[in-house]
Amino acid sequence: QVQLVESGGGLVQAGGSLRLSCAASGRTFSRYAMGWFRQAPGKEREFVAAINWSGGATHYADSVKGRFTISRDNAKNTVYLQMNSLKPEDTGVYYCAAQRSLTSVVLTNVDYWGQGTQVTVSS
Numbered sequence: 259q260v261q262l263v264e265s266g267g268g269l270v271q272a273g274g275s276l277r278l279s280c281a282a283s284g285r286t287f288s289r290y291a292m293g294w295f296r297q298a299p300g301k302e303r304e305f306v307a308a309i310n311w312s313g314g315a316t317h318y319a320d321s322v323k324g325r326f327t328i329s330r331d332n333a334k335n336t337v338y339l340q341m342n343s344l345k346p347e348d349t350g351v352y353y354c355a356a357q358r359s360l361t362s363v364v365l366t367n368v369d370y371w372g373q374g375t376q377v378t379v380s381s
Contacts, residue, residue: 267375280354298350
């Protein structure tokens, strides 16, 4: 069992930055590919970014490429999402996700979800 707890959300003006963190419980964190998804009001949850078990491979949605950076620290059981040049359309609840995999950076079968953290970008 893995529990994921997100933090770092908040209200920021367009053009600003936020850093989200996701702390994972358990001793098998390094066996999981990790990722971030988001859900805007009235919309379906969408993929944002993912990172493989070692941190050696990453994958981003086109809408955030060049602005967001995902990283992980396996010693701290934590994954991060650095968000720069934020836009109002980045507003939503951001969810951390974990998928047990030592080969993939594509999250198609998520095993665990966090509870989410709100990000609001004002124009």
